[in-house]
Amino acid sequence: MSRRELGDAATTVVADGSELVIERVFAAPRELVWAAMTVPQHLAHWIGPHGTTTEVVELDLRPGGRWKWINRYDGGEIAFQGEYLEVDPPKRLVRTTAPDLEPAGGPPAVETITFDEVDGGTRVLWVTVFPAPEVLDFAVDSGMITGILEQYERLADLVAQG
Template sequence: MTRRELGDAATTVVAEGSELLIERVFAAPRELVWAAMTTAEHLAQWIGPHGTTTEVVELDVRPGGRWKWINRYDGGEIAFLGEFLEVDPPKRLVRTTAPDMEPAGGPPAVETITFEEVDGGTRVYWLTRFPSPEVLDYAVDSGMIKGILEQFDRLAGLLAPGSWSPAARSDVSPR
């Protein structure tokens, strides 16, 4: 597969080979971005495209811990699940990810998410290694990129100044 630039003005998305790289800077401290991505209450507010609701069924953020959430949308739902392989708060997460469907669609993808402090915010690098270029092509062709861009917009809204009170920013809890 050739390199494909699939992002928008706010979010870089590049697909190449069997890898998908997503990069975005959020206007929030690293600890707050980490909390939004590793706490069930916060994750449910942004994961998935516009118009979806998310139920976080399981979220055990530790090496060997499992996770599962269900995105519900008009007319259906899709569940995703995986296992945390590495957890280094608030710097790095490595986890497996796959749709929860029968029959199983093969080996899971592996996501490595890093959180880098930058002037005025946090840069998130989200690298997903799919089992093969064909699996990545299938995911991209099924509309995955639209969902990624929309969920990152939802996350940016959740993290926007004024969305979390100053006291909440100090203990990374929502108001």
């Protein structure tokens, strides 16, 4: 796959090789954005595209801790799970991520999420390295980018409420 720029006016999204890079500045303090992305009751309000409800089944925020949530939408659901590899509040998270499928798929992707203070807001840089370029291509072609852009809109709305 060649480099593809897939974002919108508010969120930069670039797919290149096996790497997906998402960047957005939220008009909120870093601690608030961190909490929105790591506290189960907050996650349930924004993770997933418009029309999705989310159940956070597990969230053990520590290195070696597991996480799992289920996104429900008209006609179905999909669960995602992984393990936290690094937790440095409120600066950085590194975790594995994969759909929770039976039988299990291939190796998980690795997400590195950094939270930087910038001009009264927080820049979130979310870099996901997929196991292979073909896996990223499949995710992009299945509509993943629309979901990312919509969930970031939902996150922006949530942190704007304080």
